[in-house]
Amino acid sequence: xxxxxxxxxxxxxxxxxxxxxxxxxxxxxxxxxxxxxxxxxxxxxxxxxxxxxxxxxxxxxxxxxxxxxxxxxxxxxxxxxxxxxxxxxxxxxxxxxxxxxxxxxxxxxxxxxxxxx
Amino acid sequence: xxxxxxxxxxxxxxxxxxxxxxxxxxxxxxxxxxxxxxxxxxxxxxxxxxxxxxxxxxxxxxxxxxxxxxxxxxxxxxxxxxxxxxxxxxxxxxxxxxxxxxxxxxxx
Numbered sequence: 223x224x225x226x227x228x229x230x231x232x233x234x235x236x237x238x239x240x241x242x243x244x245x246x247x248x249x250x251x252x253x254x255x256x257x258x259x260x261x262x263x264x265x266x267x268x269x270x271x272x273x274x275x276x277x278x279x280x281x282x283x284x285x286x287x288x289x290x291x292x293x294x295x296x297x298x299x300x301x302x303x304x305x306x307x308x309x310x311x312x313x314x315x316x317x318x319x320x321x322x323x324x325x326x327x328x329x330x331x332x333x334x335x336x337x338x339x
Numbered sequence: 340x341x342x343x344x345x346x347x348x349x350x351x352x353x354x355x356x357x358x359x360x361x362x363x364x365x366x367x368x369x370x371x372x373x374x375x376x377x378x379x380x381x382x383x384x385x386x387x388x389x390x391x392x393x394x395x396x397x398x399x400x401x402x403x404x405x406x407x408x409x410x411x412x413x414x415x416x417x418x419x420x421x422x423x424x425x426x427x428x429x430x431x432x433x434x435x436x437x438x439x440x441x442x443x444x445x446x447x
Contacts (some may be wrong), residue, residue: 283436326427329381
């Protein structure tokens with residue numbers, strides 16, 4: 223069974239850095255793209271970007287280019303989403319998801335990131 | 340960039356049919372995927388590639404796509420179908436993944 227494990231919650235202050243993880247299991251991790259999706263409180267889904275664990279090739283949404291960094295450690299079967307200086311507007315739930323062609327496959331349970339002043 | 344338009348909400352009586360629309364310029368030329376998100380949960384795939392039900396999804400869910408509108412239909416809605424539903428496409432012109440704004444389905 224494909225599983226993506228994410229931490230439930232992270233609480234940070236504005237200006238702090240953060241790196242959240244997404245550990246894949248139950249499938250050939252290096253062979254499938256992994257995407258990140260943001261959902262702000264009470265709002266819809268927004269695609270942020272994708273990464274291919276085999277060679278770390280990435281593709282960012284223009285809306286998120288430069289806002290956060292996607293990376294992967296295939297030896298740990300884990301993808302990451304990282305911020306250098308969090309803003310209040312980064313408060314959201316972040317989902318990692320396996321890509322199947324041009325659709326979203328198995329979803330993690332999401333990490334709620336709460337940024338306070 | 341490519342835009343997908345969904346109505347914010349749809350209401351349906353139990354046992355009746357609900358139609359959830361997703362509008363986009365010549366969307367019929369694209370593959371449309373649908374996701375269900377129940378309150379407090381992660382999204383799950385419902386219909387892929389316009390009309391293929393995801394594994395474990397009941398037959399009462401069906402999808403179609405033509406012209407400028409893709410549609411997800413729930414026949415015989417149940418209380419457990421209350422959720423937000425999102426359509427999604429891949430825009431080949433800009434190589435980006437696009438979600439519709441979501442439709443909240445209420446079964447009352």
